[in-house]
Amino acid sequence: MKLAVFNGSPRAKSNTSILLDQLIKGYEQAGGESYTLSMLKKRKDLQEHLQSFMEADTILIAFPLYVDSMPGLVKYFLEEIDQLDSHGKKLGFIVQSGFPEAKHSEYVARYLDKFTRRIGAESIGIVLRGGVEGIQIQPPSMTKKLFTSFNKLGESLALTGVLNPKLIQKLQKLYEFKLYMIPLVNLILKGAGSYWDQQLKENGALERSFDRPYA
Amino acid sequence: MRVLLLNGNPDGMQNTVDSYMKGLATALEERENEVIQFELRSMTINQCTGCWDCWTKTPGRCRIKDDMELIYQQVPKADQFVIVSPIKAGYLTALTKTMQDRMIPLLHPHITLVENECHHVKRYEHYPRLNAIFEREELTDEEDLKIIFDLMERVSRNMRGGKGLVTTTTHHSPQEAANEISRI
Numbered sequence: 001m002k003l004a005v006f007n008g009s010p011r012a013k014s015n016t017s018i019l020l021d022q023l024i025k026g027y028e029q030a031g032g033e034s035y036t037l038s039m040l041k042k043r044k045d046l047q048e049h050l051q052s053f054m055e056a057d058t059i060l061i062a063f064p065l066y067v068d069s070m071p072g073l074v075k076y077f078l079e080e081i082d083q084l085d086s087h088g089k090k091l092g093f094i095v096q097s098g099f100p101e102a103k104h105s106e107y108v109a110r111y112l113d114k115f116t117r118r119i120g121a122e123s124i125g126i127v128l129r130g131g132v133e134g135i136q137i138q139p140p141s142m143t144k145k146l147f148t149s150f151n152k153l154g155e156s157l158a159l160t161g162v163l164n165p166k167l168i169q170k171l172q173k174l175y176e177f178k179l180y181m182i183p184l185v186n187l188i189l190k191g192a193g194s195y196w197d198q199q200l201k202e203n204g205a206l207e208r209s210f211d212r213p214y215a
Numbered sequence: 216m217r218v219l220l221l222n223g224n225p226d227g228m229q230n231t232v233d234s235y236m237k238g239l240a241t242a243l244e245e246r247e248n249e250v251i252q253f254e255l256r257s258m259t260i261n262q263c264t265g266c267w268d269c270w271t272k273t274p275g276r277c278r279i280k281d282d283m284e285l286i287y288q289q290v291p292k293a294d295q296f297v298i299v300s301p302i303k304a305g306y307l308t309a310l311t312k313t314m315q316d317r318m319i320p321l322l323h324p325h326i327t328l329v330e331n332e333c334h335h336v337k338r339y340e341h342y343p344r345l346n347a348i349f350e351r352e353e354l355t356d357e358e359d360l361k362i363i364f365d366l367m368e369r370v371s372r373n374m375r376g377g378k379g380l381v382t383t384t385t386h387h388s389p390q391e392a393a394n395e396i397s398r399i
Contacts, residue, residue, distance in 0.1 A: 011265040066263065068369045072313030073262050075306065082304035099326070099333040107366045114362055115305055118354060177331050189326045189333070196324035199271040210323060211274040212339055214287050 001161065003027070003035035004056035006049065008063030008074035010041060015132050016062050016096055022147045023060075023094075026154030040073050050080050058090040058124065058161065064132075065097035069108040082119060091116050092124035092163050098133035100188075102172040105130065125163030127153065129171050134195055216294035216397065218243050219286070219343060221253045223300030223311030231385070232301050232350050238389030239299065239348070246397045251289055255310050258282035262313055269320035275338055276320060283317045290321055293343040295396055296376065299385075301350040305359050306366070315370070322375070334373055342376040346396050350385045360384065 005024065009016035020037070027035065036052045040063075053059055063074045070078070093112045095105045105128040116123045135143050149171055156164035177185055200206040220240055224232040233254075240250045259281045268278040277283060290296065300307040321342070322335040347367045349360075364382040371380045381395045 009265065010262055014265070064265070067312075067315045067318065068366055068373060069306065069312070071263070072309050072316050075304075075309035075312045079304045079309055101333060103332065104369070107362070107369050111306055111362050111366065114358060118305060177328075179331070182328065182331065185328065189328070193325045196270060199267070200274070203272045205272055205274055208274045210338065211276075212291070213275045214291050214321070215339060 001032070001034075001058050001158075002056045003032065003058045003060065003157070004052045005035060005037045006040055006053075006059070006061045006077070007037065008040045008061060008071055008077070010071055010073065011064075013136070014064070015135055016064055016094075018135060019094065019096055019129070019132070019146075019150050020062050022150035023154035023157070026151030027158045028154070029151070030155040030158035032154065032158030040071075040077055043073065043076055046077055046080055049077065050084070053081060054084065057088070058092075058157075059121075060092045060094065060124075060157075062094035062096070065095055065105055065108065068104065069111065070095075078115065082115075085120065087120040089121045090124045090161065091119075091121040092126065092157075094127040094129070096129045096132040098130070100131040100185075101174055101176050102128045102130055103176040106175075124157070124161065125165060125168050127163060127168050127171060130173070134192075137195075217249045217251065217289075217292060217343075218295040218297060218396065219251050219253065219289050219293045220297045221255060221286075221299065221311070221314070223255050223298055223308045223314075225256050225303075225308050225310040226301075227256065229301070232299055235348070235350070235385050235389060236299050239297070239392055242389045242393030243396065246393055248295075248393075248397060251293070253286060255314055258285070260286075260314050260317060263316035263319070267324075270324040274323075277317060279317075283314070286314065286317075287321065290318075290343060291339040291341060296343040296345050296374070297396060298345070298347040299350075300347070302352045302355050302359065302363065305352075305355075306363060307347070307349070318374070322373075329372065332372070334375070337375050342374055344376040344378075344380055345371040345374050346381040348381075348383055348385060348387070348392055 038049050109126050222236045243250045260283050300311045323338045325336040326333050367382045
């Protein structure tokens with residue numbers, strides 16, 4: 001297998017890279033060999049990235065959910081790929097997002113599935129994982145399960161050539177909130193608010209939190 | 216109504232979307248709307264870098280100083296936000312998406328439940344309703360349109376501009392589209 005992994009996060013130290021590192025770790029530990037890891041950060045580098053895409057037989061593109069779909073630069077990359085002949089290639093995606101429910105990512109997942117078909121590639125799976133914002137400040141006890149799951153994804157890629165569907169199902173966790181969950185969810189959302197407020201406070205910007213510069 | 220009309224066509228040589236925009240702007244003005252147009256390919260709108268300054272350091276303001284500022288200034292004052300984009304690789308253009316990514320300073324980072332789903336808290340009292348008109352590409356089929364229109368409905372929920380978004384293709388004349396958009 002010639003694997004090409006693409007990290008579609010614009011951020012310097014990204015949650016996407018943390019998840020991909022775990023996946024690659026599992027992939028290598030299971031004997032996975034030649035792989036390339038490319039960062040989709042600048043438009044001027046896209047031709048070089050296309051080269052990696054063309055040389056690989058298995059491709060994995062990971063990105064954070066931006067406004068219900070892929071970051072703009074990832075869309076530029078997909079528009080380039082759309083021009084190529086990808087018959088015989090295997091293509092998978094990882095979509096990580098902040099909101100807990102997988103439902104938010106379901107819509108771009110449908111797009112990615114259709115995209116894979118349209119370019120003539122074979123799907124190796126589409127991973128959707130919510131609740132990822134904040135993993136950089138969470139203690140290992142909270143992230144251990146998540147990281148292990150991503151190790152196992154990499155392992156399954158090396159051993160079977162696909163991202164294990166059962167694992168994908170497990171990683172999706174919650175599709176949408178049921179009514180009985182709402183009181184607990186409201187509590188959790190207060191916690192999410194604190195995550196942002198803490199950063200605002202550290203930046204001396206808490207009092208300006210609700211500023212309306214364009215009113 | 217005040218209507219923001221955004222042209223997501225990246226290719227100046229391919230002008231059918233541009234012609235549609237002209238027709239739509241005229242039709243909207245004929246219906247007593249104030250139309251403010253943006254031709255995205257003529258503007259400098261850089262990629263969102265995910266720095267979170269707009270939510271944690273300079274609330275409501277993006278760190279990047281470019282032409283997106285012109286759009287920010289209009290959004291909270293507009294009634295309708297209309298995207299006109301060719302379909303490329305099965306979705307709206309990367310040019311349009313890049314602009315959309317830069318919209319998040321207009322929201323607040325806190326999360327609230329809207330119809331039992333997570334969405335971001337409003338920063339402003341009012342947001343325009345999202346509408347989107349697409350020009351089909353050669354391979355566009357009904358499945359593609361459903362995927363795109365469903366995605367627009369989701370974006371509309373996050374944009375907090377209210378329901379009833381108009382999604383269609385350039386198959387509908389600018390007159391018909393203007394009628395739909397102008398209907399409250």
